[in-house]
Amino acid sequence: ETTLPQAARLMAGRHVKRLPVVDADGTLKGIVSRTDLLKVFLRTDEDLTAEIRQSVVKRLFPLSHAAVKVTVSQGIATLTGQVKDRDLIPLAERLTHSVEGIVDVRCRLQAPSTE
Template identity: 40%
Template structure:
């Protein structure tokens, strides 16, 4: 079972409105020990994100060679002008791997979680994503066993988990079944590696395999 953003996100989100001053933003970041906050309107629609990095643009001394966007940051006095927009967001139903991809692609540390209409529902951070890979072995084993029994119906395939490494043993009829199991187990959050020792009776993936109607 894939871990979704809704399983890891924080729902008690600190945010500011577009008219918030720099002083207000700085106080909020310091008081709640966060490095960035969403900027929302009265209907809780996410307009952008303002971060410590955005504040640094304002505080930095210009040398006349900075980009237009940087100069705009330094002249900003409210969250609406200081924020990075549009915000990179994610849906609560998305898999946590999608959140990780977005963070890496856009080089951000947090993602506002929004509804289909753009309303703020929570926030997910890099720390939340990393927690997925610190799952206890017992948690991972439970997910693997459920996968084997419910999804593949393979009671003769057994799993052992140590340090996030899953060892699969047992026997199936076709090689394709073993390959499918290995891929599915490897996609479970918290699995660092799959040691596939599953045996099979027939190699149906071989180009020399015989197929009969």
């Protein structure tokens, strides 16, 4: 159940070159290596920014996407700005987390209060 970013951190933290991949029963399904993980994480911050803008921000916030700023630095994505639908903010954060190569998300999106 470990994500790729979690596996990468584990490997780096424990100086491990390979990790076994097992199913829920503990049956070995394969081996993941540092090289396997690097293929995912070798994307540039600019590529990641463009993907998040296109696949997350423009799709979730078609009317207010221009008000959302997306930056990525060393795989950490930051979303800032004003959006119209407060309920979509958690989804934007989850979808951004799911972009391969993103290791963390700082979601600072805001929406008008509903009071």
